[in-house]
Amino acid sequence: MAVSLMSTAFYNEMYDSDAGLRPHYRAFAEWLAGMPADRLERKRAEADTAFHRVGITFAVYGEEAGTERLIPFDIIPRIIPAAEWTQLEAGLRQRVQALNAFLHDIYHEQAILKAGCIPSEQVLNNAQFRREMIGVDVPSGIYAHIAGVDIVRAGAGESYVLEDNLRVPSGVSYMIEDRKMMMRLFPELFSRHLIAPVQHYPDLLLDNLRTVAPGVANPTVVLLTPGAYNSAYFEHTFLAQQMGIELVEGRDLFVRDETVFMRTTQGPQRVDVIYRRLDDDFLDPLAFNKDSMLGVPGLLSAYRAGHVTLANAIGTGVADDKSVYPYVPEMIRFYLGEEPKLNNVPTWMLRKPEDLRYVLAHLSELVVKEVHGAGGYGMLVGPASSRAEIEEFRARIIAAPEKYIAQPTLALSNCPTFVDSGIAPRHLDLRPFVLSGKRGVGMVPGGLTRVALRAGSLVVNSSQGGGTKDTWVLEN
Amino acid sequence: MLSRTADHLYWLARYTERAENLARLLDVSYQMSLVPQSLAAQNENWRAILALNSLESAFAATHSGVNVDNVLRFMVADATNPSSIYSCLRAARENAHAVRGTLTAEMWESINATWIELRQQTFEQILARGISEFFDWVKLRSAVTRGVTFGTMLKDDALHFIRLGGLLERGDNTARILDMQYHILRQSDDEGASDFYRWGALLRSLSAFQVYRKVYRDAITPARVAELLILRMDLPRSLHACADGIVRMLQLIANDASAETQRQAGVLHARLHFARIDDVLAGGLHEYLTDFMDRIYELGDGISRDFLIAA
The missing domain is CATH 3.30.1490.270 (Dna Ligase; domain 1)
Structure with a gap:
């Protein structure tokens, strides 16, 4: 099928400025050119049906209660060459290491504040700074076990970190489901390319969570969800199932003797690690928001006593706050003695x-x-x-x-995308999911590519009509 | 397993089974309404269906008269009637949604697809295609869900709670259908050919017509129908088979608090296992079935207390 030439005002992931194909898209473009339009259309419809049937939806806030919507999936992948990913990955490791060091520091010695690298009031008066965490030691000093770092490409193709999501970043289930869908729709593409796998993310995550358990041999890990009406509920069920752990709500847990238990059909069972997808404010009605029906009374006391690990830790929000974001390069220099490998906007x-x-x-x-x-x-x-x-x-x-x-306003890069009028360039970003645990920092290659489906739009959030693409990191 | 998870699984199975049996009950009633009879007698049958679910006043609030169209619409497609097929399938899907991580992908997809397909058709479209086709569809979807449940779920507590819920509901529903139809059939004076069709329809509604032929190789008599549906251990929808399954499931999920519930289930099972149909009929079938349904209700209470609302 014919592909119209792309606008050259923005960096295009597929074409370079002379309207030539970038080498890493060559095999894909050949395949696309040989695809009859009606077959592609059928495949797109098949993808829609399958996503609906599997129920890969997210709830939309501000619309009728319980509204579920599909996140549009685009069948043109976002392809990243191996060398480029190697650089990105090094930058991500560095950044997340520094952010964890920063969180440990500000809840202990506050050396970076004393050194005057960041104005103290920016941190200490920040609503996301949790006094309850001062002096609390968390396993391996890890606060942000899961970070969803949003990266965009602008101008001539250089990358910027847009934000570091260190609270409860979501989207990883779409990364995995998008890959599954592409393999189902177009298996032939996977024999034409060497594409780094991503489906082992849940194993990596579980392994990571087990390494930060509070000193028990065979820790019980659970995923704490706000419930079926949360916008990311699909993801919560998906991850719990993939990891083979219980998906719990606050009412399934209780605290006795500063220890967390879950209510089971065989009586109370001890819980060691909670992968919580619930904001700090709702975790414990005794400590934070008193009206929270979603949390677990007494959880903070069990946490401070070191009897349970929360991932992510309480109080990570101060490090991904937009007012602290400008200081991340300083953090990298201060804690690691290195120059930042990824740009800040x-x-x-x-x-x-x-x-x-x-x-x-x-x-x-x-x-x-x-x-x-x-x-x-x-x-x-x-x-x-x-x-x-x-x-x-x-x-x-x-x-x-x-x-x-x-x-x-960054001139976000764009990538050919299926829209109503055919194939047209749309802006996109990338959210890799960076995992930190006792054994260091790790991630699966790539991440979630989000794409703004409205022409010219720079907002890729799924709540604002964004879609997703499968993200391929090519192996050499 | 989490008590809340067990609760959702148990109710998911109950609502799925309830929707299927409602389709069976409505189908047999509809079939019987086709047998020549007075309009009054026919409407009496539809009134009995409402009474069976204690829905007379809810029905009267929104409908002017009891007749086949009104009752079918109310029991099939009315979203405000918590006992309609629509509401049962919705509740099944909601319970599944709450624990979809515990279900296999095939199971969730089956339940979700049922719900999506149901929502795509209006009652008028259902009527236009023929209501029996719709009842067949409900039964088929239930069979598909049951099939992927048995074919894909690990044989652990999750499956045991699903089976327990399904068996409890099925026992109750078989008793209800039998109680209602037996009552109506015994009232009719007409002992001729039409009774043959009525008993036949009742057996068919419980997928027991061919089984009856195979087991008895003889004419259909009310006593044998009752014996088959109550006492035969080898008929999957009989009360005996359900009680037997309930006892076995309770043994598998037993905990420190469940001894009394297990004892009650054992008593229920023994009463079926050692019963003779003549004694059952002599004491009054209606009384017998009512007692059975009360005991099932008590068991449901006990299961809830022991497993589903744990401290």
């Missing part, structure tokens, strides 16, 4: 008067984000906004500048 902090002045004068060019926002909610994409939207946002910024940061 230049960031204006609007609590600084000179930054605020600049940003207010350039709103139509910039992206402005809430410091504590997530999921693509509460942000302004200047170039894509109307004058009225910009003015409304300006008023919100002026009312509380410390709540916002701003970044240049």
Whole structure:
């Protein structure tokens, strides 16, 4: 089938600026050119049916309760050459190591603050800084066992870290299901390419979680979910099943003598590691949000006593906060004595008067984000906004500048994608899932590629109409 | 296994089985309504179906009169009627959704596909294709779900709770269907050919018609029908077979708190195992079946207390 030439205003993952194919897409493009359009269309329909039937959906907030939606899956993969991934992986290891060192430091000696590398008030007055964690020792000093680091490519193709998600990053189930779907739809592609496998992620995760158990021989690991109405519930069930561990809700657990138990048909059973997909605020109604029906009363006391491991730890949010993000390169230099291998996006902090002045004068060019926002909610994409939207946002910024940061609008790279009008370029990002445990940092090659399906849109979040692609890291 | 997980599995199985048996009951009632009879007698049958589920007042609140169309619509497709086939399949799917990680992929897909297909058809479309075809579809989907359950689930507690829920529901439902139809059939004075069709329809609704022929090789008599559906250990939907399965499942999942529930199940089983049909009929079949259903209810209570709402 014919593929129209791509816009060259952005870095295109498949074509270089002379409209030539990039070498790592050559075999795929040949295959695509030989595919009749109707066969592709049938395959796309088959994928939709299968995803529906398997129930790979996510719940959408703000719509009718219990609304489930498919995350659109695109059959054109995002391909990453081996050499490029090797660099990315090294950068990710370095970054997550530094972030874990930072978290340990600020809940203990606070050396980085004393050295003046980061303004103390940025950390200590941050709503995500959990005083309850000061002096608490966690197994192997690991706080962010699972990090979902969002990486984008811009300009001439250089990579930037957009955010470090260190609380309860989601999306890894789509990475695995997308791969399964591609193998089911187009098995022939997998004999034409050497593609690094990703389906062993759950084994890696379980192994990782077991290494951080509180000193027991055969630890019981569980996954704690907020419940069936959470947007990522599919993923919670998927991971629990793949790892062969219990999927528990708060009401399934209770704490006795600072020890966590689950209620089973054979009586109480001790729990050693909780992979929790529940935010800090809801974990323990005795310690945090009193109205939480989702948590476990007394969990914090068991945790502080060292009788149970939480992954991720409590209080990781202070390290992925957008107001702390600009200091990550400093963390890498401070803890590892290395230069950062991955770029940070230049960031204006609007609590600084000179930054605020600049940003207010350039709103139509910039992206402005809430410091504590997530999921693509509460942000302004200047170039894509109307004058009225910009003015409304300006008023919100002026009312509380410390709540916002701003970044240049990155010319996110794009990749050919199936849309209603045929194949067209759409912007994308990449979220690798980085695992940290007693034996160090590890990850499966690639991650989740999210793609903005609306023409020109730079927002890839699934809650905002984003889709996903299978992500191939080629092996040499 | 988690008590909450066991609870969802147990109810998933109960609702799936309930939907199937409701399809069986409605199908036999519909078949019987085709046998020539007075309109009053016919509507009496449909009224009995509502009474069986204690739904008379809920029905009266939304419908003007008891007739075949109204009752079928209410019992098949009414989302506000918690006992309709629609509601049972929805509840089965909701319970499955809550524990889908515990189910095999095939099992979840089967239950989810049933729900998706059900939602795609309106009651008018169901009628247009023929209501019996719809009942066959419900039975078939139930059979598919049961098939992938047995064919793919590990034989551990998860499967045991699923089987326990299914057996408890099936025993109750067989007793209900038999109680209602037996009552209606005994009332009719007409001892002629139409009775043959009615008894035949009852047996067919419980997939027992051919079995009856095979076992008795003789004319259909009410006493033998009762014996087959109550006492025959080898008929999978009989009360005896259900009680036997319940006892075995309870042995497999037994815990420190469950001795009394196991004892009660043992008593129920013994009463079926050593019973003779003449004695059952002499004491009154209706009384016997009512007692059975009460005991099943008690067992359900005990199972809930011992396993599903653990401390």
